[in-house]
Amino acid sequence: MDDYLIGVLSNIGVISFVALSSYLLLLTGEISFGQQAFFAIGAYAAGIATALWGWPLSLALCGGAAAGAAAALLIAMPTLRLHGLYFSIATLACAEMIRILFELFRYQIVVDGALVGPNGSDGFREIRYVFENDIGAFEFMLVIYAMLAATLACFAALERSRLGVALRMIGSDDVLAASHGVAVAHCKIMAAGVAGAIAGIGGGLYAHMTTYIEPRIFDIMLGVHSLAYGLIGGLGTALGPVLGVVLDVGVLESIRWLAGYRMIVFGGLVALLLIVRPRGLFDETTVYRLNRIWRSTIAPKRENR
Amino acid sequence: MVDFAQNTIDGVMIGASYGLLALGFTLIFGVMRRLNLSYGPVIMFGAYLGTLLHVQLGFGAVAVAVACVLGAALAGIYVERLCFAPMRPGAAIASMVSSFAIWMQLEQAVVLLLPRHTYPFPPLLGSGTSLELGPLVLRLDYAVMLVAALILMLAVHVLLYRSRFGLAIRSIIENPMAAGLVGVHVRAATLGAFALASAAGGFAGFLVLAVDQQITPMFGMWATFKGLIAMMIGGLGSVGGAVLGGLVLGIVEVHSQWHFGPQARDLIVFVLLFVCLVLRPGGMLGQAPERGLAMLRDRV
Incomplete structure (x- = not known):
């Protein structure tokens, strides 16, 4: 594989984490403009852990996930009773607050004779764990995809569980869900925490992939894009957001001749797609139908053999 | 004390243009019950058309203002037709994401139209001169902006509360279905409200840019925000x-920038927004969202 392809694929894998994070909240019916903040927190936490404190990568990623989850829980409490646009704007305000705090955040110590650490708006350079441990770009891409596969497996398990049903129920009508005995507040806070953790893992991977992060990367554009990915790919399955990322980052960035018109073409296509399929390519109905076809035609034949 | 008064005056003047931006936004939200993220980029599209006239053909402020308003209205109609009109009821998220896609589209369109990062924008009447009132300084172009913003607000108010068109819009804001039943042409009035809001936004954008005397592709995001x-x-x-929200925002911004600098200014604004949302979700003058009632109404 050439370096360019590895770069694009790694990018797709990392961005998928933010998209999945937004997707989890979309399942509960809430539109968050703020998942990029937990991505940022994960990136900074994991970067600090390896570059400044000399932690191993696995532990640092866990730390990033924990930091993302903690921040998400902290924000979920006061925003719990907000709905719809109010919730979206509150998460937006939080995310921008966190981004500006990172612009002001300075924490540098001397490691091996050089000053490393986050330096406000100049960013956080030299997150060199991957180089120092001789992990190639291809190997790191495999790490990213292994984590992504694990996350998707968790989503698949969630969709089959009572909890998954409860989340979708809250998403379609939370009053009805509550009257059927679903603990709405618990589920929502838990979903927010898990979404924060997912974004945090993605952030940790991102920081180690690029070796350089700065607050500007984690602006509102990333948040809205990650929301859009779920809606493009479809809200029926966790593969939807990943498909959305593949379509945007993968397909469009590779078509070079579109360069100057990329957004004009892509924006128009997304707008048209959403008219025809307001809940994305693989929406709930499509996924249900595909499942039924799978069960009635393909799965039994295999058993008969 | 003088600083405080000076900052407050500046805040009110900047706040007036914010209020005008918010006015268009609130009109669209009221009519559609959906968030139009491409509101700012629509304004920017109009402003770039105006800049094109200014840079290429040397047109003055008045022609540029007309181009801003018309361009924004046109782009607003495009957004309404593509992102809002064809959507099924209940597809609010799809509309929002779709308007974001059009944001990206408009942003690229203006870069293709005028590829440099910054362009000059024609100044307002009385730029560079200021009025001294004792120890206080009043920038004349700020004052012109304030007056123009107030006139436009008044015009929108009169249109909304004293005309049949305004009555139709207000009835749609209250209840679209009932409005349709009593003979309001909901789709046409919605499109009209959209165009009106975008035009008002376009004018607000013109005022802000004329005071800044330059335009960049970041303006769309700025205006939406x-x-x-x-x-x-x-x-x-x-x-x-x-209007009140705009004034509060302007005053808080100027004061916090004066005391703590630009980064802290943005931080304080977002803290204020968050606290407002958590403590009083309906906003200062809005009613708190009556969730139960609204949901019942949706179901009936």
Whole structure:
């Protein structure tokens, strides 16, 4: 594989984490403009852990996930009773607050004779764990995809569980869900925490992939894009957001001749797609139908053999 | 004390343009019950058309203002036709994401139209001169902006409360189905409200840019943000709330920049927004969202 392809694929894998994070909240019916903040927190936490404190990568990623989850829980409490646009704007305000705090955040110590650490708006350079441990770009891409596969497996398990049903129920009508005995507040806070953790893992991977992060990367554009990915790919399955990322980052960035018109073409296509399929390519109905076809035609034949 | 008074005066003047931005935003939200993220980029599209006239053909402020308003209205109609009109009821998220896609589209369109990062924008009447009132300094172009913003607000108010068209819009804001039943042409009036809001936004954009005397492709995002924040602070769907929210935003911004610098200014604004939302979700003048009632109405 050439370096360019590895770069694009790694990018797709990392961005998928933010998209999945937004997707989890979309399942509960809430539109968050703020998942990029937990991505940022994960990136900074994991970067600090390896570059400044000399932690191993696995532990640092866990730390990033924990930091993302903690921040998400902290924000979920006061925003719990907000709905719809109010919730979206509150998460937006939080995310921008966190981004500006990172612009002001300075924490540098001397490691091996050089000053490393986050330096406000100049960013956080030299997150060199991957180089120092001789992990190639291809190997790191495999790490990213292994984590992504694990996350998707968790989503698949969630969709089959009572909890998954409860989340979708809250998403379609939370009053009805509550009257059927679903603990709405618990589920929502838990979903927010898990979404924060997912974004945090993605952030940790991102920081180690690029070796350089700065607050500007984690602006509102990333948040809205990650929301859009779920809606493009479809809200029926966790593969939807990943498909959305593949379509945007993968397909469009590779078509070079579109360069100057990329957004004009892509924006128009997304707008048209959403008219025809307001809940994305693989929406709930499509996924249900595909499942039924799978069960009635393909799965039994295999058993008969 | 003098600083305080000076900052407050500056804040009110900047806040007036924020209020105007929020006014258009709140009108669209009131009519559609959906968030139009491409509101700012629509304004920017109009402003770039104006800049094109200014840079290429040397047109003056008045022609540029007309181009801003017309361009924004046109782009607004495009957004309404593509992102809002064809959507099924209940597809609010799809509309929002779709309007974001059009944001990206408009942003690229203006870069293709005028590829440099910054372009000059024609100044307002009386730029560079200021009026001295004792120890206080009053920038004349700020004053012109304030007066123009107030006139436009008044015009929108009169249109909304004293005309048949305004009555139709207000009835749609209250209840679209009932409005349709009593003979309001909901789709046409919605499109009209959209065009009106975008035009008002276009004029607000012209005022802000004329004071800054330059335009960059970041302006679309800036306008969406300021309008959104002012609208949320003031109260969703209320004209008075939008104006008040804009003024509060302007005053808080100027004061916090004076005391703590630009980064802290943005931080303080977002803290204020968050606290407002958590403590009083309906905004200062808006009513708190009556969730139960609204949901019942949706189901019936």
